[in-house]
Amino acid sequence: MVETTAGPRWWIRTGWVLHALLRFVLIMAMQGYVWSKLNLTQMGRMDYSEALVATGEKSPMGLLWTFMAYSPVVQFLAGAAELVVVLLLVFRRTAWLGGLLGTVALGTVFLLNMTYDVPVKQFALALTAGFALVAAPELPRVARFLAGRPTAGTRGAPPLLPWPRLRRVTRWLVPVLGLALIAAQGVLFQQLQPAYQRTDVALAGVYRVVEDPSPPAARLADDRRWQQVAVGRWTWAGPTLPVPGAPPTGSAPLAIRTADGELVTGTWSPVRDGLVRAELRAPRSGPEPLLTPPARTVELAWSVRPDGRVTLSGDGQRLVLESDPELRFLYDRGFSWSYGNGAAVNR
Structure with a gap:
């Protein structure tokens, strides 16, 4: 220096x-x-x-x-x-x-x-x-x-x-x-911006539709029936921000795959026991902002049947859902030091 x-x-x-x-x-x-x-x-x-x-x-x-x-x-x-x-x-x-x-x-x-x-x-x-x-x-x-x-x-x-x-x-x-x-x-x-909280609502899970009384469309490309439903379990614990598309307090993510292959995302919030409110965005297409305002809001009634399946109705839907272990594989897979299909796998 x-x-x-x-x-x-x-x-x-x-x-x-x-x-x-x-x-x-x-x-x-x-x-x-x-x-x-x-x-x-x-x-x-x-x-x-x-x-x-x-x-x-x-x-x-x-x-x-x-x-x-x-x-x-x-x-x-x-x-x-x-x-x-x-x-x-x-x-x-x-x-x-x-x-x-x-x-x-x-x-x-x-x-x-x-x-x-x-x-x-x-x-x-x-x-x-x-x-x-x-x-x-x-x-x-x-x-x-x-x-x-x-x-x-x-x-x-x-x-x-x-x-x-x-x-x-x-x-x-x-x-x-x-x-x-x-x-x-x-x-x-x-x-x-507090940490996310895990919901205790039993509806959370990943499902495939096993019963749907709605008739199929004449063409698969026009078939808007729900085929898979994923109901998130981590809820937003922070305040509802005054920004279009911001998640409401107490809401968790939701995703729906329709028969024609479109992906619809949004959020869900419990209204009361057996009833949730879903805010759904337009089908995903191309580059879109992280916070996309919902296109519509619907209420869905649900219940768990004795066989473990879930009934879901509302917005023109009358569905029976069954938990899909293949779509949950990533979430259910645990940690292991061992080798083989019973332990760590690469698939």
Whole structure:
């Protein structure tokens, strides 16, 4: 570090002030990603409604989201890693390590965004560059250490404030306020976007239609009868947002596959015992926004028969549903260390 008798040159001090501001910006920018992964809301929960969606019908981003949503552990650990990065940025002595780890973490996110066509590529690249700039001042010492060369001691960043008495206060006050800000963001996020809750309504499941008194259409391409029904089990516990297509509080996803091959998605909410309200979108077709307003709302009455089958009526439907173990295979398959068809399989 080049110094004069008056202390560090002004441009050195200015550079470290910008370094501190960059750390603050990165801490704030990462909050949504950190807490949405920790409470499993960024990618959501893998639910029964996904059972009716063929791989070829997904977008690249949808495929990535499904992969992450299937494993809550992976999603949570990704958020935990990002939280560690953010906490390291709070302290000047550990900020370089947070920058280094953040460069790796957000560089991986940027790579995923590029290869799975996630529409925040520029933002992920900017975050990656920001973390790299935070780590940059210490990178020469890290390189010497990795090369097995001696790393001389360093005085580190110069004091940002010229007043010693004030520095003695801000030395601890600023990190404490930083930690309090991160904790407050987590509490606020949990209030606005709480974790999904599992419903206790027995209707949740994946079914195929085994009885339908409706006559078939003359052509298969015109047959709108329901053939498969998937009723989600993870309900949205947050407030109903004033955005068209946002899920209502207490609703879970719903998917219907018709005989002509169309896929209808939406949400369902319990009205009372044996009755649910379904908000159905238009049949899926081409690129569409994540939050698509429903095309119609219907009420469906249901009951479980002694043989375990489910009767479903309403909206012109009088169906008997039977749980489909093949469509539930992904959800029912457990973990095993063993080999063979009775354990881990690749199908």
